Amino acid sequence: MEIHVTDIPTLDDVIAAQGRLLNVAVRTPLVRSERLNALTGAADIYLKPEMLQRTGSFKFRGAYNRLLLYAHEHRNQHLGITPEAAAGAHDHQGHDHTQHDHHHHSAVSYPPASVVAFSSGNHAQGVAAAAQMLGINAAIVMPSDAPALKIARTKELGGEIILYDRATESREEIAERLATERDAIVVPSFNDPHIIAGQGTAGLEIIEDLCMIGTVADMFICCCGGGGLASGCALGFESLVPDCEMIVVEPEHYDDVTRSLAADDIIGIDGYAPTLCDALQTPKMGELTFAILSSAGARGVVVTDAEVKQAMKFAFEEFKLVVEPGGAVALAAVMAGKVDVKGKVVVVMLSGGNVDPATFAACLV
Amino acid sequence: MEIHVTDIPTLDDVIAAQGRLLNVAVRTPLVRSERLNALTGAADIYLKPEMLQRTGSFKFRGAYNRLLLYAHEHRNQHLGITPEAAAGAHDHQGHDHTQHDHHHHSAVSYPPASVVAFSSGNHAQGVAAAAQMLGINAAIVMPSDAPALKIARTKELGGEIILYDRATESREEIAERLATERDAIVVPSFNDPHIIAGQGTAGLEIIEDLCMIGTVADMFICCCGGGGLASGCALGFESLVPDCEMIVVEPEHYDDVTRSLAADDIIGIDGYAPTLCDALQTPKMGELTFAILSSAGARGVVVTDAEVKQAMKFAFEEFKLVVEPGGAVALAAVMAGKVDVKGKVVVVMLSGGNVDPATFAACLV
Numbered sequence: 033m034e035i036h037v038t039d040i041p042t043l044d045d046v047i048a049a050q051g052r053l054l055n056v057a058v059r060t061p062l063v064r065s066e067r068l069n070a071l072t073g074a075a076d077i078y079l080k081p082e083m084l085q086r087t088g089s090f091k092f093r094g095a096y097n098r099l100l101l102y103a104h105e106h107r108n109q110h111l112g113i114t115p116e117a118a119a120g121a122h123d124h125q126g127h128d129h130t131q132h133d134h135h136h137h138s139a140v141s142y143p144p145a146s147v148v149a150f151s152s153g154n155h156a157q158g159v160a161a162a163a164q165m166l167g168i169n170a171a172i173v174m175p176s177d178a179p180a181l182k183i184a185r186t187k188e189l190g191g192e193i194i195l196y197d198r199a200t201e202s203r204e205e206i207a208e209r210l211a212t213e214r215d216a217i218v219v220p221s222f223n224d225p226h227i228i229a230g231q232g233t234a235g236l237e238i239i240e241d242l243c244m245i246g247t248v249a250d251m252f253i254c255c256c257g258g259g260g261l262a263s264g265c266a267l268g269f270e271s272l273v274p275d276c277e278m279i280v281v282e283p284e285h286y287d288d289v290t291r292s293l294a295a296d297d298i299i300g301i302d303g304y305a306p307t308l309c310d311a312l313q314t315p316k317m318g319e320l321t322f323a324i325l326s327s328a329g330a331r332g333v334v335v336t337d338a339e340v341k342q343a344m345k346f347a348f349e350e351f352k353l354v355v356e357p358g359g360a361v362a363l364a365a366v367m368a369g370k371v372d373v374k375g376k377v378v379v380v381m382l383s384g385g386n387v388d389p390a391t392f393a394a395c396l397v
Numbered sequence: 398m399e400i401h402v403t404d405i406p407t408l409d410d411v412i413a414a415q416g417r418l419l420n421v422a423v424r425t426p427l428v429r430s431e432r433l434n435a436l437t438g439a440a441d442i443y444l445k446p447e448m449l450q451r452t453g454s455f456k457f458r459g460a461y462n463r464l465l466l467y468a469h470e471h472r473n474q475h476l477g478i479t480p481e482a483a484a485g486a487h488d489h490q491g492h493d494h495t496q497h498d499h500h501h502h503s504a505v506s507y508p509p510a511s512v513v514a515f516s517s518g519n520h521a522q523g524v525a526a527a528a529q530m531l532g533i534n535a536a537i538v539m540p541s542d543a544p545a546l547k548i549a550r551t552k553e554l555g556g557e558i559i560l561y562d563r564a565t566e567s568r569e570e571i572a573e574r575l576a577t578e579r580d581a582i583v584v585p586s587f588n589d590p591h592i593i594a595g596q597g598t599a600g601l602e603i604i605e606d607l608c609m610i611g612t613v614a615d616m617f618i619c620c621c622g623g624g625g626l627a628s629g630c631a632l633g634f635e636s637l638v639p640d641c642e643m644i645v646v647e648p649e650h651y652d653d654v655t656r657s658l659a660a661d662d663i664i665g666i667d668g669y670a671p672t673l674c675d676a677l678q679t680p681k682m683g684e685l686t687f688a689i690l691s692s693a694g695a696r697g698v699v700v701t702d703a704e705v706k707q708a709m710k711f712a713f714e715e716f717k718l719v720v721e722p723g724g725a726v727a728l729a730a731v732m733a734g735k736v737d738v739k740g741k742v743v744v745v746m747l748s749g750g751n752v753d754p755a756t757f758a759a760c761l762v
Contacts, residue, residue, distance in 0.1 A: 055610045058426050063449055066529075067553060083717035084428055084446070164431075188432060245420045345754070352448035352750025354717035385717025389710070389761035396754035 040323055043271040045229035046236055046264065049097040053233050056165070057093050060084045060234070062241050062379075065350045072366055074373040076247070079363070080238055081353050083385025087189070089311075089359070090234050090261050090383050091158030091221075095149075097230030098219055099162045103145050110142035144169055146216035150203040152178040153311055154384050155221040160191030171210055173203045181388065222260030223318025228267070235265025238379050239272050249276045250376040253362040255383050256280035256289045256332065257314040259321030265381070266328040278330035279371050281361040283309035283340065289317050289325070290332025298322050308337040308391075311358030311384060333371055339364040344395040347382065356387035405688055408636040410594035411601055411629065414462040418598050421530070422458050425449045425599070427606050427744075430715045437731055439738040441612070444728070445603055446718050448750025452554070454676075454724070455599050455626050455748050456523030456586075460514075462595030463584055464527045468510050475507035509534055511581035515568040517543040518676055519749055520586040525556035536575055538568045546753065587625030588683025593632070600630025603744050604637050614641045615741040618727040620748050621645035621654045621697065622679040624686030630746070631693040643695035644736055646726040648674035648705065654682050654690070655697025663687050673702040673756075676723030676749060698736055704729040709760040712747065721752035 062078040069077055082090040108118045145166075149159040150173035163170035172186050176195040183193055196206050211218045220227060235252070242249055252269055254262040262280045269276045280289055285305035292299045300316035307313060317325075340357050343364035347355045355363070362380045365371050427443040434442055447455040473483045510531075514524040515538035528535035537551050541560040548558055561571050576583045585592060600617070607614055617634055619627040627645045634641045645654055650670035657664045665681035672678060682690075705722050708729035712720045720728070727745045730736050 058428060061423050061426055061449060063423060066526075070553075081449070084426060088717050161431075348719055348754065348757070350453075352453050352719035354713055354719060389713065392713070393758040393761045396758045 039225055040320055041225040041229040041232070041264075041267060043267050045225065046232035046267050049093070049226070049229040050233045050236055052097055052100050053093060053230070056096060057233065058085050059237055062238065063351055067350055068346075072373050073375065074366075074378050075375050077366065077373065077378045077380055078238070078242070078249075079351060079380050079382050080234060081351070082234060082381065082383050083354060083356070083359060085384075087154070087157040087161045088384055088386045089154040089158065090231055091154040092161055093158075093233050094224075094227035094230030094260060094264070095155070095158035095219065096162040096165070097233075098224060098226040099147060099159070099166050099168055101226055102147065102217055103166050103168060106145035107142070111140060143215075146171070146214045147219050148173065148207045148210045148214070148216050149219045149221070150174070150207045151221055152182060154386055156182070156186045156191065157189060157386075159219055160186050160189035164190040169214075169216075171214070171216070173207050173210070175203070179388070182386075220318075222258030222314075223320050225320060228260050228264045228320060228324070230264065231261040232264025232267045234261065234381070235268040238265070239268050242377075242379070247377055249273055249379045251277040251279060251371070251373065251378045252381075253279045253281060253365060253371060253378065254381040255312060255358060255361045256282050257286075257312040257358065259289055259317045259325055261381065261383060262330065263321040263324035263328075266324050266330060270328040278325070278328050279362075279365070280325065280330050280332045281365045281370075282332055282334050283307045283312050283358070283361055284334055284336050286312055286314065287332065287334045288315060290334055292317055292322060293325060293330055293332050296326060308340055309358035309361060311356060311386075312361065333365050335361050335364040335368060335370060339368040341395045343367055344392070348396060353382060354385040354387065354392060355382050356384050357391070359383040359385060404590055405685055406590040406594040406597070406629075406632060408632050410590065411597035411632050414458070414591070414594040415598045415601055417462055417465050418458060418595070421461060422598065423450050424602055427603065428716055432715055433711075437738050438740065439731075439743050440740050442731065442738065442743045442745060443603070443607070443614075444716060444745050444747055445599060446716070447599060447746065447748050448719060448721070448724060450749075452519070452522040452526045453749055453751045454519040454523065455596055456519040457526055458523075458598050459589075459592035459595030459625060459629070460520070460523035460584065461527040461530070462598075463589060463591040464512060464524070464531050464533055466591055467512065467582055468531050468533060471510035472507070476505060508580075511536070511579045512584050513538065513572045513576045513579070513581050514584045514586070515539070515572045516586055517547060519751055521547070521551045521556065522554060522751070524584055525551050525554035529555040534579075534581075536579070536581070538572050538575070540568070544753070585683075587623030587679075588685050590685060593625050593629045593685060593689070595629065596626040597629025597632045599626065599746070600633040603630070604633050607742075607744070612742055614638055614744045616642040616644060616736070616738065616743045617746075618644045618646060618730060618736060618743065619746040620677060620723060620726045621647050622651075622677040622723065624654055624682045624690055626746065626748060627695065628686040628689035628693075631689050631695060635693040643690070643693050644727075644730070645690065645695050645697045646730045646735075647697055647699050648672045648677050648723070648726060649699055649701050651677055651679065652697065652699045653680060655699055657682055657687060658690060658695055658697050661691060673705055674723035674726060676721060676751075677726065698730050700726050700729040700733060700735060704733040706760045708732055709757070713761060718747060719750040719752065719757060720747050721749050722756070724748040724750060
């Protein structure tokens with residue numbers, strides 16, 4: 033797919049997403065500790081704890097933003113409202129009046145909106161939770177060998193689980209087939225403008241909260257799988273805090289984004305090496321996330337599983353937070369000295385906390 | 398000590414404390430989960446995660462409020478400003494202009510303010526952190542057999558540690574002697590109007606946040622040692638949400654508040670039985686906390702260590718939060734069916750997360 037310039041979301045899309053998520057998503061606070069500052073020599077390090085988000089990771093933000101917009105499109109399509117007319121219902125503050133007037137059309141009946149997603153992890157739960165809240169049918173394509181707990185959690189959130197065999201089937205093909213059969217859309221996990229804009233609301237909250245205390249970030253450090261969260265946040269930082277350095281962090285063996293940004297071209301990796309960071313096992317970033325992160329001048333660094341474990345233990349001790357391995361790579365990069373934070377005001381993203389008890393307990397000893 | 402009616406703090410004191418803590422304390426969010434609602438039959442349960450507060454527990458709130466006020470008194474005293482003149486510097490919004498005009502008096506030099514506290518746990522860290530931020534000398538009286546980690550943490554926060562022998566010495570006497578020698582005040586851990594008002598800011602945040610989403614609490618459930626947090630929050634709920642039921646939760650063997658509220662008289666207990674909830678081993682509540690909780694119609698319930706462990710595990714799995722045993726009793730009461738939450742909007746306090754890794758890991762299996 034070629035990128036059209038209009039596909040790349042902007043700060044305006046992030047701001048609009050923030051309006052949609054108000055009082056729906058958790059506005060996670062920033063937390064800090066003198067001990068981490070002393071340990072690293074940073075002027076101040078602020079952590080954004082997105083494991084406190086609904087479903088235990090930032091993924092809910094993008095999913096809800098995407099699904100709410102789709103619910104509107106679906107309804108308008110069934111009611112014969114053209115995109116042009118629907119656009120006229122938006123006022124200049126970006127508020128969408130159409131979401132509040134369901135009752136005007138209550139006499140008209142149409143089939144519920146339907147979405148398909150594939151993910152064995154946080155995106156599955158984010159989509160299922162958002163679909164449940166919005167009355168949308170969600171089918172989640174998951175590998176038959178996915179952890180039973182993750183399948184159970186996605187089911188609890190009302191998702192219909194479609195299992196497939198990793199060895200013989202393609203999840204993309206299954207998802208596309210289901211979408212055609214059900215007149216549904218496929219909700220990508222990162223390479224989608226509305227997903228990116230939704231994840232970017234986390235970055236906007238960071239910028240606002242620092243502004244409130246009269247501080248400006250010198251550096252933003254974010255975990256990176258496909259780059260949805262990092263690029264969404266980059267939209268805010270690039271526009272509002274242009275001097276802020278953007279660092280993305282990947283686990284060893286999954287450094288495709290680090291390589292792509294260095295080469296200024298999308299480079300895929302094999303992606304079969306073992307890693308503790310299951311949430312970041314993305315072999316190739318997307319064209320949208322690449323375009324945004326390149327434009328923001330982001331660069332990548334890589335951390336090891338051992339460094340990730342240390343960061344998880346530290347987050348437990350000092351911040352009383354449960355961070356999953358993939359969610360801890362940015363903190364790991366800071367603690368392992370992979371980035372120079374000396375004297376700087378730094379923001380570190382902790383993206384999620386969906387880790388099983390045994391793995392977590394093993395990091396504490 | 399006889400209680401004078403003016404010693405009992407009011408909602409105004411909580412609001413003033415909130416002003417002092419703005420952008421200093423973490424404004425902790427409310428978090429919720431459909432799974433907990435489904436499990437308990439509640440209409441909605443919101444958790445207040447105070448382990449995200451500075452120093453890992455709510456104790457920082459009261460300590461900072463108390464110490465900031467004391468820093469003003471100390472300065473005024475040394476500059477010859479009378480309490481009446483200082484009171485005139487407060488405007489009608491409760492803002493205190495005196496805290497911003499240190500530079501007017503920079504030519505006058507006087508000894509730094511000095512405080513003494515005794516605690517082996519969260520209060521010690523709260524006082525040390527607040528003192529460090531305010532340039533106050535803090536001496537913390539701790540038992541010589543206190544965990545090395547807690548002593549080290551309090552030292553890291555700039556506290557001077559005074560060790561005593563539990564078997565042969567009285568910490569109250571040592572604290573009083575030090576206070577006299579150093580012209581310092583003793584900062585009590587709960588029975589103090591400014592400590593109570595400071596802790597109450599957590600309750601005010603809860604009420605404000607629920608108001609934002611158009612919800613009103615039917616029940617507030619709070620852990621209880623000496624009752625500082627519970628009574629501080631009660632000040633807000635009693636004034637602003639008078640129909641809200643107030644429940645305090647204690648660990649087995651430490652049910653003095655439950656008994657006191659039932660008997661309408663302060664009843665002490667022996668307080669030597671073992672409990673996982675080290676933060677709640679208070680043998681007797683204070684006169685101020687009793688007066689406030691009685692007036693608010695609070696009643697107590699008791700949970701076992703086994704119930705506490707289950708709640709800690711659930712908070713890990715569902716909320717990605719590290720809760721210490723004493724901080725988990727309110728959630729334990731809900732999960733164990735000790736309170737009837739069916740159909741109600743309920744707020745549950747999670748007061749802190751200072752638990753050692755081995756204890757925590759043992760709760761996960």
